[in-house]
Amino acid sequence: MPKAATGRRAAQLAGQRLDKETDGKWLADALNERLRNGETFDLLVVDAVRIPQQVQVLRQSGWSVVHVHLEASKDTLKRRYFAKAQVSKGELSSYEELSKNWTERHVDELGRLADVVIDTDRCSADDVYARVIARLQPRPVIAAPNVDILIGGQYGSEGKGNIAHYLAPEYDVLVRVGGPNAGHQVFIGGDKGSFNFRQLPSGALANREAMLVIGAGAVIGLEVLLREIADLALSYDKLIIDPQAMIIETSDVEWERKYLAGAIGSTAQGIGAATARKILYRRPDTNVRLAGDMPQLRAYLRDTVEFFAHCLSNEKKILLEGTQGTTLSLHHGFYPHVTSRATSATGCLAEAGLSARHVRRVMMVCRSYPIRVGDSVDGNTSGYMSQQISFEEVARRSGIPADTLVKKEVGSVSGRPRRVAEFDWAQLRRSLLLNGATDIALTFADYFSIENRKAFRYEQLTAKTLRFIEEMEKVSGVPVSMISTDFSERNIIDRRMWPEQGRRWKSKS
Incomplete structure (x- = not known):
């Protein structure tokens, strides 16, 4: 482009002339x-192409092209252009004037x-980076035999309980770590409707x-655990507890209620204080x-x-x-609004006492719209969320009544109303890096559209949902193997293509 071309209008005219010629x-x-x-490029960014022929010729010339198209609403474009015009010379007076150009139209x-x-x-600059870099830097997928991990990819409450409940019949051993600050709710039908697991495995x-x-890395609320054992009528030969697991004392709960509940939105179940004492x-x-x-134990x-070791030797x-979500990790979350443990797949392995070399699959669970516990009564926030929205907006998009969402979206342990945000693509990328996921489970698909509750096969999902899933797979490089469409008896669309998959149906009574 000629050096004399400066400013948006001059660039438009020069580009039009060159395109025409x-x-x-x-x-x-x-x-x-x-x-x-003699120049060499690892990566070359062209900002921006003007007509389709420019991209077509680049591809025909042998360039490996990833064509990214950014779009936004007219109001947003007007606002951005106005902000740019304030600091840049040679810009047109308004976005409306710019829009008259053939290329812009x-x-x-x-x-x-x-x-x-x-x-x-609906995507931040970090989201754009996450979605684009995934096309340029694919991640290797490593899986080893016998141990599968179920992990949360966001701020917790991703719906891990129902996924664990669905997968459980395929396994000989079900393991849980963490503490009673995380409640995993599963649908059981009948008069009870659901069961909230806080200490025992959700399957x-x-x-x-x-x-x-x-x-051994678990933290135990003794009353919570004993109540769950009684509710499930567990026999002594069906539960193993490592003697090194930590016991929560009343003083731990009292300390967290005093210092953490209001400050960072902690559920104040004593897990952090007990861990600190350990x-x-x-x-x-x-x-x-x-x-x-x-x-008692x-x-x-x-x-x-x-x-x-015995289990692994006998295949x-x-x-x-896992409990909670990756972005609540003590080390990798937004400190100080974090939990008291490492919540990634490797952190869970360490707490359980399992080796990374025995991992076969890592299923990372993500909600359609991530949530965090609501702010405390004294106004302190429970932590960062990218692009927070309202449940009323989710209701408008999905067709689910707003009062139903507001009533449903409360913490299973804290009881506080939750906050909700747009899907965070940058968070997805970071959680993938931290967990090494081999598969993704997408939950709350009905929040995209209430019509998804009627979907029992993949192709029955709405077109918008299918596009979202395709994008998740592009960004992650791994399949969206499971989709949860509702909190009901038949709420999982199972797309797994695991070579070792072999369902063994067992009694749910």
């Missing part, structure tokens, strides 16, 4: 000339040919034959109590590392259920 070939010629002059034609179209009204009702395990009070003369010290105590299939 060369039918869009001038761009490829200019780039090829730079290659002939026909920009949607480029979108129809693009490899990816991104709505920047315990779906697979009565499986061995249940609470690992670290700080490592002296023989302290009153730290582990599971091995509790008479004596019948369940067993070295879980040795038990897992038993293990499902490790």
Whole structure:
């Protein structure tokens, strides 16, 4: 482009002249000339193409092209252009004037040919980066035998419980880590409707034959655990608790209620305070109590590392259920609004006492719209969320009554109303990097459209939902293997193509 062309209007005129004279070939010629002059490129960003022929000629010239089309509403474009015009010389006076240009009027034609179209009204700059870089830097997928991990990819409450409940009949061993601050709700039908698991694995009702395990890194609320054991009528030979698991004391709960509940939106169940004591009070003369010290748990105590070694030697299939979400991780979340543990797949492996080399699949669960617990009564926030919206807006988009969503979306442990936001593509990318997911489970698909509740096969999902799933697979490089469409008996669309998959149906009673 001639050096004399400065400002938007001059660039438009120069570009139109070159496009007309060369039918869009001038761009490829200019780039090829730079290659002939000895320049090398790992990545070259062209901002921006004007007509479809420019992209077509680039592809025909042998360039590996990822064509990204960014779009936004007219109001947003007007606002952005006005802000740019305030700081840039040579710009046209208004977006309306800019829109009179032929290229601007026909920009949607480029979108129809693009490899990816991104709505920047609903995606931040980080989201755009996450979606584009996925096309340029695919991630390897590593899976090893016998242990599958179920992990949350957002802020928790992704619907892991129902996924675990569905998968449970395929496994010999169900393992849970974390503490009673995370409630995993499963649909059980009948008069009860649902069951909220806080300490035991969420598949315990779906697979009565499986061995249940609470690992050494777990933090136990004794009353919560004993109540769940009683509610499920578990026999002594179906539950193993590692003697090294930490016991929560009343003083732990009281401390968190005083210092954390209002400050960061903590559920104040004592997990963090108990964990801190386990670290700080490592002296023989302290009153730290582990599971091995509790008479009520004596019948369940067993070295879980040795038990897992036995299972692996005998080719038993293990499902490790993580709690909370990756972005709540103590180390990788938005500190200080984090939980007291590492919530990634490797963190859960460490707490359970399992080795990374035995991992076969990592199923990462993500909601259509991520949520966090609501702000505290004194106005303190529970932490960062990208592009927060309202449940009324979700209701408008989905067709679900707003009062139904507001009533439903409360914390299963805290009882506080939740906050909701647009899907965070940058968060997805970071969680993929931290967890090494082999599969994604998309939950709350009915929040895209209430029509998805009627879908029992993949092709019955709405067109918008199918496009979203395709984009998730492009960004992640791994399949969306499961889709949850409702909180009901038949709410999972199972698309898994696991070579080792073999469902073993077991009693859910």
